[in-house]
Structure formats: C-alpha cells, structure tokens
Amino acid sequence: MKLKNVLIIVKDMEKSIKFYKELFGLEVILDNDGNVIMTEGLVLQDIKYWEQFLNRKCISRNHMSELYFEERDIEAFQKKLENYPEPVEYVNQLMTHSWGQRVIRFYDPDGNLIEVGTPTVIPESFSI
Numbered sequence: 001m002k003l004k005n006v007l008i009i010v011k012d013m014e015k016s017i018k019f020y021k022e023l024f025g026l027e028v029i030l031d032n033d034g035n036v037i038m039t040e041g042l043v044l045q046d047i048k049y050w051e052q053f054l055n056r057k058c059i060s061r062n063h064m065s066e067l068y069f070e071e072r073d074i075e076a077f078q079k080k081l082e083n084y085p086e087p088v089e090y091v092n093q094l095m096t097h098s099w100g101q102r103v104i105r106f107y108d109p110d111g112n113l114i115e116v117g118t119p120t121v122i123p124e125s126f127s128i
Helices: 013-024 047-054 074-082
Strands: 006-010 028-031 035-038 042-046 067-070 090-096 102-107 113-117
Touching (some): 006 047, 013 035, 013 042, 074 113
Parallel strands (some): 006 042
Antiparallel strands (some): 090 102, 102 113
C-alpha cells in the first residue's frame, strides 16, 4: 500500500491555492470544483463539501495534525513568510531544537498547522 495524498480543509480555495503556490511553490495538478490536488500530494478540500460529507462541523486550529516541509535555506524562507502580503499567525518564530534542527511553525489561512524545518538526517539503516 502507498500513501498518495494528504487532504486539508479550506474555507477559501483561491486564497489557499495562492498561499501554497507563493510560499511553497506547489502547483495545481487537478481542480475538481472544491477538491484541488496540488504537487507534492497536497489536496485542498472545500469546507462546505467536507462538512456535508461528514455531516459535522469542522474545527479550525484543532492542533491534531501538521504539514511538515523541509527547506535548506530557512532564513530565506522566513523572509518570504514575513513578506507575504497576508498576515501570517506564528506558533513560534525561527528556533533551534536541542538536536540542531531549525524550525518555524505557523498557520495557513484556515488554521492548518505548518512546520518548516531544515532537513533532518535519516540514519542509513532506515529507508523511506
């Protein structure tokens, strides 16, 4: 079995597409009216369809998941984030973990948690 996509819920599809394109370089692969597949396996689902499908309300900023990206030039990404035309809500500014990895956490426009960190070193004995 293979994991193909990660789906997140969004309230404003165009705003979210712009956010992920401008900050992360993701492109739209397929747009199925309320369900957009982007490069790197990210799927954006319109909240109204998701709530209709589940027959439940969605809770923004539920802190139950996180999108994780790696970026070698974390300082350049931080500047890109600071210069983004819409306000970005930070969870933490650029910090360094005890093991040396530098990370920054923030929310996307819909309250989905995102972490961007410098690449992690995977032991040679482990394969992904």
